[in-house]
Amino acid sequence: MSDFKKVLIANRGEIARRIIRTCRRLSIPTVAVYSDADRDALFVREADEAVAIGPALVKKSYLDMENIIRAAKETGADAIHPGYGFLAENSAFAERCVAEGITFIGPSASVIRLMGDKIEARRQMKAAGVAIVPGVDGALSSVEEAIQAAQEIGYPVMLKASAGGGGIGMQVVSSDDELEKAFASTAQRAGSYFGDDTLFLEKFIAAPRHIEVQIAADQHGNVVHLWERECSVQRRNQKIIEEAPSPFLDESRREALCQAAVRGARSIGYTNVGTMEFIVDEQGQFYFLEMNTRIQVEHPVTEEIAGVDLVEWQLRIAEGRPLQREALPSAPQGHAIECRVYAEDPRTFMPSPGKIETLRLPDGVRLEFAVTEGDQVTPFYDPMIGKIIAHGANRPEAIRKMKEALGRCVVSGIKHNIPLLVNVMDHPDFQAGAYTTKFVETVLKDCGQGEMRT
Incomplete structure (x- = not known):
């Protein structure tokens, strides 16, 4: 028997179906949310209830916190499972769920925020005695600082977005010239994808x-x-x-x-x-x-x-x-x-x-x-x-x-x-x-x- 009356799944596709399967076995009713493009998807048909949350574009559907929270409230869902991707590692969404009296099925917003910041995550693991890749322990403020740090670490190095993930916002550079060329474009890419253009450097480990x-x-x-x-x-x-x-x-x-x-x-x-x-x-x-x-x-x-x-x-x-x-x-x-x-x-x-x-x-x-x-x-x-x-x-x-x-x-x-x-x-x-x-x-x-x- 579960304490949850109803779980809304803030995701789509195979992970939504996977969550529905477990909830059904535990006799927990489920709510699917879907975009216009997913109207006829399997996960929509398999959930106990389904709520449309917007057009196909993810920013207007699966990343729209307001519509997802509204769907939870309208259907009486007292918990939200975020699956992976989309809002699963969004600390603001986790906070919003708590503020609305909805259980976020995941860690606390503060922990999500801490580990979503690659620089802070490095510092925390180093303090805990977990080995980290040699690199800079802070944000790079300029390409000149990056070049100096890379020379101290030794090329090749990996230029990385602090808020990055999924292989996005990473670039291997092997010289001062390559780093100078890559710095601005990587920062711009990070800002576009993650809303944060902070960069740092790590030693590049070949073929790990x-x-x-x-x-x-x-x-x-x-x-x-x-x-x-x-x-x-x-x-x-x-x-x-x-x-x-x-x-x-x-x-x-x-x-x-x-x-x-x-x-x-x-x-x-x-x-x-x-x-x-x-x-x-x-x-x-x-x-x-x-x-x-x-x-x-x-x-x-x-x-x-x-x-x-x-x-x-x-x-x-x-x-x-x-x-x-x-x-x-x-x-x-x-x-x-x-x-x-x-x-x-x-x-x-x-x-x-x-x-x-x-x-x-x-x-x-x-x-x-x-x-x-x-x-x-x-x-x-x-x-x-x-x-x-x-x-x-x-x-x-x-x-x-x-x-x-x-x-x-x-x-x-x-x-x-x-x-x-x-x-x-x-x-x-x-x-x-x-x-x-x-x-x-x-x-x-x-x-x-x-x-x-x-």
């Missing part, structure tokens, strides 16, 4: 691994980790394949990484579900990258190896209930891999909107899809249409299941990235677990100019 730790913290001071996820298969600094646990870490490094994540989360008084992200160099040294104060796209792989429902955990924590530590196994259970399916060209990564003429999905694996056959993929939102999650007793079995599942997918009417996913699964470096964030470039190069295997 991107590994993150899933944590959960309740309102009673309990903080736990649910092990790590390997997220190094990326295109344009955005993940496309994740797996848990990481094939790179041995037990001692896994324990050190997970305990660092717990220590960092505890130091800021974190509550609810969140993710501590790290980059790991060739020697296995890990450095804090950022914290995502929300549920992640890739949360299913953790659920598969931990045997938990993280959305349910979010709801229970938001209700003020203590974590059920005894619900966790003593070690990861098997191995899980997630492939994100995008409506995009598998080589150029350009979005491919259009009507899905055919969509046949495999059985024997977990499916989290936003669309069905005959649906229209619009150009207004992220082109991810779904996720395939394979779980096995070990990594080779999980890879085998994923390869079989991808081979049984039939999608027509749009371009999609399944051919790229197949080639990743077949690549000897992936099968050996010997890959970094530069791996997709290697796969594309090895494929040459011919057709990718499907």
Whole structure:
């Protein structure tokens, strides 16, 4: 039984469907909000109630706080789940929910604000004893200051937006001239995307691994980790394949990484579900990258190896209930891999909107899809249409299941990235677990100019 009378989902697509599924199992009525472009979407039909909140443009719909709050009040929703993206890490929205007497299913506004500022997040983690990438600990006021700092750190360096995220507002520079050229344009891009043009510098770590730790913290001071996820298969600094646990870490490094994540989360008084992200160099040294104060796209792989429902955990924590530590196994259970399916060209990564003429999905694996056959993929939102999650007793079995599942997918009417996913699964470096964030470039190069295997 839940304390919540009704939960409004301030999101769309597959994550909205995912939240609806857990709420239905817990007998919690749900409210979907939707833009004009999503009027006929699956998540709208599956929710108990649905409220239109504006036109297709996100600024006038899914980012419109006033319309979302109004929808919650009109339907009697006493809690809002933000999912990921959109308003999930918007501290002003979290504050507004509290002011309106609505539970925000996530951490406090002050913590969201703190970890959304990359400079302050670095300072906090450093104070907590969590290793950070060598760099400047404050905002850069001028290009001259940036050049001086880069010379002290040593090129190459990564110029980053303090408010950045999702791979946006980042640029590698290798000389004073490159930094001078990049400074103004990166600041302008950061200001345009995030409303904050503050920049800072970090040492650039070539070809690292991107590994993150899933944590959960309740309102009673309990903080736990649910092990790590390997997220190094990326295109344009955005993940496309994740797996848990990481094939790179041995037990001692896994324990050190997970305990660092717990220590960092505890130091800021974190509550609810969140993710501590790290980059790991060739020697296995890990450095804090950022914290995502929300549920992640890739949360299913953790659920598969931990045997938990993280959305349910979010709801229970938001209700003020203590974590059920005894619900966790003593070690990861098997191995899980997630492939994100995008409506995009598998080589150029350009979005491919259009009507899905055919969509046949495999059985024997977990499916989290936003669309069905005959649906229209619009150009207004992220082109991810779904996720395939394979779980096995070990990594080779999980890879085998994923390869079989991808081979049984039939999608027509749009371009999609399944051919790229197949080639990743077949690549000897992936099968050996010997890959970094530069791996997709290697796969594309090895494929040459011919057709990718499907």
